[in-house]
Amino acid sequence: SQTIHQWPATLVQPVGSPLSLECTVEGTSNPNLYWYRQAAGRGLQLLFYSVGIGQISSEVPQNLSASRPQDRQFILSSKKLLLSDSGFYLCAWKLRQGATEAFFGQGTRLTVV
Amino acid sequence: DAKTTQPPSMDCAEGRAANLPCNHSTISGNEYVYWYRQIHSQGPQYIIHGLKNNETNEMASLIITEDRKSSTLILPHATLRDTAVYYCIVVSLRGGTARQLTFGSGTQLTVLP
Numbered sequence: 001s002q003t004i005h006q007w008p009a010t011l012v013q014p015v016g017s018p019l020s021l022e023c024t025v026e027g028t029s030n031p032n033l034y035w036y037r038q039a040a041g042r043g044l045q046l047l048f049y050s051v052g053i054g055q056i057s058s059e060v061p062q063n064l065s066a067s068r069p070q071d072r073q074f075i076l077s078s079k080k081l082l083l084s085d086s087g088f089y090l091c092a093w094k095l096r097q098g099a100t101e102a103f104f105g106q107g108t109r110l111t112v113v
Numbered sequence: 114d115a116k117t118t119q120p121p122s123m124d125c126a127e128g129r130a131a132n133l134p135c136n137h138s139t140i141s142g143n144e145y146v147y148w149y150r151q152i153h154s155q156g157p158q159y160i161i162h163g164l165k166n167n168e169t170n171e172m173a174s175l176i177i178t179e180d181r182k183s184s185t186l187i188l189p190h191a192t193l194r195d196t197a198v199y200y201c202i203v204v205s206l207r208g209g210t211a212r213q214l215t216f217g218s219g220t221q222l223t224v225l226p
Contacts, residue, residue, distance in 0.1 A: 045216075101159035
């Protein structure tokens with residue numbers, strides 16, 4: 001069966017520090033991968049999506065970047081965190097082909113202090 | 114991708130049917146309607162999806178109007194555990210391939226005892 005791993009579950013980082021959030025998927029190949037951010041009380045904002053290794057599409061210009069070094073690994077990074085980067089970060093995957101559903105990880109709650 | 118419009122909040126009595134509306138008046142022929150829900154501080158969970166026909170599964174029913182410009186998610190017997198934010202999204206399949214998954218603000222459904 002397919003599973004998605006996202007860690008850490010919670011993270012407190014000082015302003016100006018770097019960030020690396022990792023997401024890995026098991027049990028599938030060539031998935032579409034997604035990073036979302038959710039501010040408190042708000043909806044899901046799509047940050048990045050990837051349809052293949054090294055292929056990253058950015059939806060919102062910001063302080064963050066994403067990379068996909070392997071087929072089932074998606075990394076969200078920042079060189080210098082801002083207070084406004086605080087939020088709930090979610091990774092998701094979906095089969096590239098067909099009208100199938102997306103599966104979400106359990107999220108990382110990031111607090112920048 | 115077509116945008117969706119949902120009411121920000123709704124209440125429903127426990128044991129009654131919850132009917133959640135979604136407007137997607139700009140939907141095109143290759144776009145599917147998907148519903149997800151997000152319980153507080155968790156990743157979204159897939160509920161159901163459809164293209165033209167009404168759909169039913171163990172969780173819910175999806176009623177899509179004949180012109181496909183709106184849909185309704187029906188939870189037939191709402192329980193307190195159905196309290197969540199419900200997202201209606203439209204997913205475009207170009208050549209059978211999906212790319213972005215863009216979520217709006219959703220509807221906060223509160224099931225009342």
